Amino acid sequence: MAETAIDYAAVFQALPGMVALLTPELVYADANEEFLRVSGRTREQVVGRYLFDVFPDNPDDPSADGMRNLAASLDRVVESGERDAMALQRFDVESAERPGEWEERYWSPVNAPILGTDGKVTLLIHRVEEVTELIRARERAPGDRARVLEAELYTRARELQEVNERLREAHAHEREVALALQKAMLPAPNPVGHHRAAVRYQPATDALNVCGDWYDLVSLAGADRIGVAVGDVVGHGLAAAGVMGKLRSALSAASLVADGPAQALDALGLYARSVDGAENTTAVQTCVDWDTHTITYSSAGHLPPAVLCRDGTVVFLDGATDPPLGARPEHIPRPEATVDFSEGDTLVLYTDGLIERRDEDIDVSLGRLAEALTRHRRSTPEFLADALLLDLLHHGRATDDTALVIVRL
Template structure:
């Protein structure tokens, strides 16, 4: 019997599952039994949770390992397949740990070269069988972009390796050449793993630095805002974009985003200095425009700071007013409860270093209603190569119009997803969503 999902359009058939027309008739699409498909996949596969516990296994994996489902389900992967203590050359366990760590940290697929990974014999406790595996580990992400499952697929290359790697004293020239090529490949693999480990260590240090520079105690006191940071896809996970929130008084809250020219560690260091200076300036000035003027003067003494863009806002919760000023930055968006949007673009001046010091920076004021939301962001969210910025702004406001009733956390994730930058983009992205 064929099962069907949904119905016809007039019965509420989901748009993304709407079946094709054949003349004037509607042909419903059969529901795919994903469990049956997974079980029948010819490649050996496991599904792991983020703690590397085995939660599903297909028939091909059971066949190639000689296991039963009940022996594997619910067990930690490395408890089910521990290292062979008698064979120091079987380095597959450590390499696989590194691969899993990389998938969980970077949320990207990781394909591994052939590794020697001996597996314990179910029929003889303590004994191991030589195996050569070529694994591919693929993350399955949840709606927040975090790793929910890991699909672990392997190809058993044991027979191939035994065929092309003869004993060391084998006289056949072709097989000897194959053995030499294999040995060189193993050495390149070892060097590649060392480079990956070095990169992982460098990335960890970079992330620690970035998190330290973006931290402020005032952020911990606010549950009505969401913050997102996505570095450029080609960067080391550090960038020159920033966000900041500061409690100016009991009824007034200041927020800012900014964007230093360039990427990488140098831009991040400049970002840290400018962010701290602007955060201090708003506490000691009469408003956002004055704070940006002070930052202008400070930027003159910081190499690489000129050309930075920033926007500063001050929210007065008692009067329900927003005061804002921008130094060459894309306009904040005020989202109303009915889904309509206002661009705060009435006080935009040139970036840092391009403003005449004798002329005061402009400042504007607008009102809001409780239930509205305010978005501050950097240009990586909306700008695309070869496209006018107005197109990106229209794309942003269009996405916001459909999520006005969502929490700030869901709104932030929805915006990143609908603008196609949830997993990073060509440019850095910083996003701040504040419930008013």
């Protein structure tokens, strides 16, 4: 049976309740037929206009605060990216046919975000339930019936608020626990031998979901060698944080005994098959050897590490890339590559939250990283780490979890 195409524009217009779409600047992008009918406005009077130009507060009533409360709710949705259900609000709506005449209305609004590919709010859904007639019926009803109607109305409004608050508290608690779990499992940013390194872990600030990014630094057997790794578990919340802890520990242990990064990732891949939620995890393992001035590396579907040379050029280590963990049904040894480095170069490992934008090609993202590295090439690892977060994250804020490791070679 052929799949039926759905005309979502027609569905929106036919919705039985009052629904409007607003931009983050609170300009009407669209409104359905029921919204226009109940509010007494035409499409030309609404679409393309600022919300509070269309529906201002009654200037003759100093106590009118319905529109101010609505503005606060919409601002919360834009800032948090979360749905916000408002309590019952009284709005004085000016007559479109008789300017200067105001009608008392009672609406119960719910405001919800529509997120773009970058995780930012691109539109707001403003749904309104008209309850004016219920209020008027309460006022007209005698004694007990009036109290019943009033109790019914306000109970429904309180239930909406309580549900919304419980959802916020549950999400906030899960985020807090997941962050604590991640912090406990990630290694402290201590020096590795006598080498200067900087690490950063920055959780997403615009969402409640916590992801499974990790980093690791370990001193390896031999003369002057260290292992440096980063990885990214698919998924969110406590489950992803738990999987992250298992895989980070396993890779750290494997790197101590494996004959190179590829063998360490081989062992991790076999282990990941027994861990629920580890499928399609990406990771990159490197071995820095100061005796031979080489970096040996292997990648399981992860973004390529970068080497910032002393002259400002940037080289991406993309010569040994294989699919993510668990992506192949059969076990095939992973590739490995080795490059030389000069004293004073800098090795940079990172997760996708630092550079990726869902609306652009990955080469553009990598180019932006290279430009930032070149611009700050004379910086210490600590200063460079802070500069990259500031330059590459939107207003210094992560829309996805970000792990970053910088080692001066």
